[in-house]
Amino acid sequence: MKRKNIIVSILLALCVSPSFFVSCSKNLDINQDPNNPKDVPENLMLTALLSNFSYEVVGGYPVRISSLWTKHLAGAIAGNHEGNYLIKASDVNNLWESYSYTDVMNNAYILKNKATANGNPNYSAIAKIVLAWDLSIMTDLFGDIPYSDAFRGGEGLRPKYDSQEDIYKSIQSLLDEAITEASNNNNALKPGADDFLYQGKMENWIALAHSLKARYHLRLSNAPGKTASAQAKLALDELAKGAIVKDNQPAFKYLASTAGENPWYQYAIDGKWAVTTRPSQYYVNKLVANNDPRLAYQATKVVAGANVDPANVGKYNGVTNEAPGDVIANYSAIAPFYSAKDAKLYWMVFPEIDFIKAESEYLIANKTVTPTVKNAYEKAIRSSMDFYGISAADANTYLASHALSTNAAIAYEQIMTEKYISNYLMVESYNDTRRTGYPNLPINNELYPGQTKLDQPPRINQIPVRFPYPSSERLYNSDNVPSAISIDPVKAIVIPVWWNSK
Structure with a gap:
């Protein structure tokens, strides 16, 4: 991906490091520009929006947790953790408050309004696509969420929650509007190098919007009041209008330089968090048994080294959600296709x-x-x-x-x-397993070879079907948090979301 604006590139490279989140929120938060707080141009808004959405949401907490629950990955550490279904209300605060609602959705909302006021429909189109996408991720994880009442400044500190059914109507409307605006070829300001995904090629954004609409139609295949065949027909009709292909699938390019690396590299490889999140034993064994050539692009083989059992070298060896029986180097890691420093982060694959x-x-x-x-x-x-x-x-x-x-x-x-x-390492796999029941995944209670009992059994006897509402919402917006969802996360995470409750 070409970077013409060197200053912006350096700032955004820094922004993909967690140690720089605080400073970046000051430099790139489009709500306040220390040099000109009332007039941030659309191009700077767009680069910040795309970078935040990629790192904090698409490659952030949602997929890290859902990949543990779909058994793409496991966390090879002792005790209670997300892999054995420990998720606290405070764990999701950053995703809700800072990342999705502030860094992405609020900024997308501001960008679309500013672009509309300035007569720049292409910028508004991209903002609406990102807003719709983040809305889908949040509602799929939490159920009912604030939207229509959420972006009113000081008046919206305690926003009401929209039903998931209404959220999905809003998502489809936003995408329809984006398709129309992306098709507008007036002489207004056009995205270019500031569009880190498509460099201003609006036909690619249009194809992506149609692809997302098809995905979301199919998402409601089992929703109350819907029929699977009708939703499937809507999905196919949408794809007939346009869809991503190999050459324009959305992928965010990261840098090999320090602090600009791919999120999976930072999270699972170089140790900014840990090196214990790895392909699961279940998943690796499944693909090995099937002689699946894709495994080589998803997991590494064990390599020789200090404290590595020679019997493991050259083999795929997955982990479980327990303290490993050997040092972690005896187990496969996420493959460089996904986790190299400069690996692309695919937002959706063709x-x-x-x-x-x-x-x-x-x-x-x-x-x-x-x-x-x-x-x-x-x-x-x-x-x-x-x-x-x-x-x-x-x-x-x-x-x-x-x-x-x-x-x-x-x-x-x-x-x-x-x-x-x-759809390895994508939240969509979690949505599909909840929606269809396939693949029929066992709960995370595997044993390593030679183990006779679990160090820490799962906290519940099923795969969680939602995230708990944040403790911050319980504290500051308690009157609007859906009363049907328990304040106890153990009870909350077994309640299906609307589209999964038929």
């Missing part, structure tokens, strides 16, 4: 489009396996292999041993399991 099509065709066919469903399934797997650059020959070999079953129930599980593998 194979998801083909998996949306495969599932939608299955649902439209009344959950039967037709030739159209079979072809869509195979195309989705080929796209997933192509995403990593795996050869067509290897994809054919994999498909030969993973043909779609003629049994409808088994076929659905196959479609969703393959999508789960394709």
